[in-house]
Amino acid sequence: MNISSARRLVAVATASAMVLLSGCGARVSDDTATAGEGTSCVDTSGSSVKIGFLNSRSGTMAISENTVYNSLKLAADQINAAGGVEGKQLTIVAEDGASEPTVFAEKAEKLIRGDCVAAVFGGWTSSSRKAMLPVFESNNALLFYPVQYEGLESSKNIFYTGATTNQQIVPALDYLKEKGAKSLFLVGSDYVFPQTANKIIKAYAKANGIEVKGEEYAPLGHTDFSTIVSKVKAAGADAVFNTLNGDSNVAFFKEYKNAGLTAEAMPVLSVSIAEEEVGGIGIGNIVGQPVAWNYYQTIDSPQNKKFVADFKTAYGDAKVTSDPMEAAYTSLYLWKGMVEKAKSFAVADIQKAAGGVSFEAPEGTVTVNGDNHHIAKTALIGKIAQDGLIYTDWTSGKPIEPDPFLKSYPWAAGLSG
Amino acid sequence: MNLKSFLTGRWAVVGGFVLAAVLLLVVAPALLTPFRLGLLGKYLCFAMVAVGIGLAWGRGGMLVLGQGVFFGLGAYIMAMHLKLADAPASTGVPDFMALISSDGVPFWWEPFRSGAVTLVAIVVVPALAAVLLGLATFRRRVRGAYFAILSQALAAAFAILLIGNPRSTGGSTGLNNFKGFFGFSLRDPANRLTLYVIAVVALLAMVAVARQLMVSRYGELLVACRDAEERVRFLGYDPAAIKTFAYAVAAVMAGVAGALFVPIVGIISPNDVGIVPSIGLLIGVAIGGRTTLLGPVLGAIAVAWAETSLSERFPSGWTYAQGLLFMLVVAFLPGGLASLGPVLRGWRDRLRPAVPAEKTSVPSLSGGS
Secondary structure (H helix, E strand, O other), rough: OOHHHHHHHHOOOOOHHOOOOOOOOOOOOOOOHHHHHHHHOOOOOOEEEEEEEEEEEOOOOOOHHHHHHHHHHHHHHHHHOOEOOOOEEHHHEEOOOOOOHHHHHHHHHHHHOOOOOOOOOOOOOHHHHHHHHHHHHHHHEEEEEOOOOOOOOOOEEEEEEOOHHHHHHHHHHHHHOOOOOOOEEEEEEEEHHHHHHHHHHHHHHHHHEEEEEEEEEOOOOOOOHHHHHHHHHHHOOEEEHHHHHHHHHHHHHHHHHHOOOOOOOOOEEEOOOOOHHHHOHHHHHHOOOOOEOOOOOOOOOOOHHHHHHHHHHOOOOOOOOOOOHHHHHHHHHHHHHHHHHHHOHHHHHHHHHHHOEEEEEEEEEEEEEOOOOOOEOOOOOEEOOOOOEEEEEEOOOEEOOOOOOOOOOOHHHOOOO | OHHHHHHHHHHHHHHHHHHHHHHHHHHHHOOOOOOHHHHHHHHHHHHHHHHHHOOOOOOOHOOOOOHHHHHHHHHHHHHHHHHHOOOOOOOOHHHHHHHOOOOOOOHHHHHHOOOOHHHHHHHHHHHHHHHHHHHHHHHHOOOOOHHHHHHHHHHHHHHHHHOOHHHHHOHHEEEOOOOOEEEEEEEOOHHHHHHHHHHHHHHOOOOOOOOHHHOHHHHHHEEEEEEHHHHHHHHOOOOHHHHHHHHHHHHHHHHHHHHHHHHHOOEOOOOOOOOOHHHHHHHHHHHHHHOOHHOOOOOOHHHHHHHHHHHOOOOOOHHHHHHHHHHHHHHOOOOOHHHHHHHHHHHHHHHOOOOOOOOOOOOOOOOOO
């Protein structure tokens, strides 16, 4: 091809693209365009119904998300053995999010539009959830997200079965205040969850006369904490609030111990360290430190004893159960409850029926809030013991209603703006 | 006119173009679901980057391990414009920024409020970056593995920079949740089809440009630089300028690909621009055949397609498959799948020594690191 014919081709194609653009495309302001794509292709006519599991089975998050996948699988197997949902057996379509937001978005769309699943369960990092959110909203599908997160979000297409901030971070601050902490040092990984959490912590501290003596961030995966720990030591706060995630915790707690700091003198309250992570950090480095969650393996209830026993039977005695795993397990049962209440697998019917659906979960009774799609759950502050498990030290006593935008807390006014 | 010259002549090229255009513009939209068509659109974006890599690496001998940087520049420029266009008119601050800070929009975001500035920047910024980098390195006669390491380090640094500034770049989440594209709703299937058509047109245009460059005098010089840079210098040409131009063209192609990737895929994150995706693109080019015109395009599309379908069946198996394929190609098919025919013919001829070896038309690969 010579240049002139190449030009001609480009011109013709560009012109046809322009015609397409101006011809039938809806403008942004044209809201009716969004309704068209919401038509569902879910097939509920047979004796089974498809659901999607979307977890990182490869990449840096695989070690955590595989445990969530295992709990989801356990719940699905139990539900199928007990007769399924509305008489239909669950068929699992599993996809790998590969620890990458872009892959999560692509696979979510594949599960919704390609496999026509009735609901998707999974996601861990806030990045993965934020990547999937527009996909679920534009396709009007359902995601059940099982991990505690930074709040300030509420989508009608997502059910959040982990804690929002007023069920984890705010109770943790109440706990520290009760224990007499007058000053705090904030340490976190440099991404959306720690930053948003610290914004909330600073607002709480200001209203409660707690001094924030420092705020330090380390990139995800960072492992040199000598500078940060010496800053923490020099500041001499009453407690440290830790929102580090992943491997960084190992390095941080080793350095913390090496610097001669102890859980008694300056406790480090963590919100991302559960049973699964304790082993990796090394029990000697972290014993006695407090953590904030809504579930521990040591909870003494018939539901939890059965859950822990079933999990160990399925995956081996050495396995531990943790908060996100329990929240994932619970999410599948909550979806089952919603479908049975709605007597329908359709998204609109489930959204309508969701409010008030309740489940006797391993963590205790949880109830879905129909307005913000979070669940009421009990806050538990635990202490890490020598056996690597976490034992409850403080409890909110009853389930806390979810308040993702912290509207019922006067000190939080302006945070969600 | 005999058959052979007919097949390689100008009519074959025009025919090939028409065939590709018909396949991509008529057959694919008719056969594929909107979801699969969107995926194909994504693969086409990778193919655009591959055309540039084919030019810079296959023809120019520059092992560009960091094309993710230029892809990312184009993508983030486009994403910044789309985020600003979506921002509520009252504050003008995009949603993710308002969530984690109250500092407002950084000053270097402001120019991208304008659509025209954005479109110009998508071409100019990657080109400028490549020219600066190219002149700085090629003038000093940095090449081979040293240039490869440099370009790779740049990709790593770029990703770290993006992750480290979540208030202005979205951090590890990146930028997503785009409502519109220059005023058109991205949720409307008709608009998404249009975007796909734009990607097809852009890819075909880039292949046309690459072909013109390859058959021109400049293309000859570029191959000469690859194979014997010193001789080109002694003949009075400036190899640095020759190589910088190819590098800049490859950068612009990557930038435009990134800019189209954003509305088609709906998200851009540091994971899409760092070392791993940069090398992934290169593997596609190597598998397809880096010195040929269409090898890189088909290789990139095939590798991206294989990644999607393999990871749907065997999670985490893809990485191993990709590595294995790359090793096999490097060891047994250095010219990529495009050279499969000639290589097989060579083997056949060796098995039957009586037949005189046929002259192959695959461009030489010597010194093409």
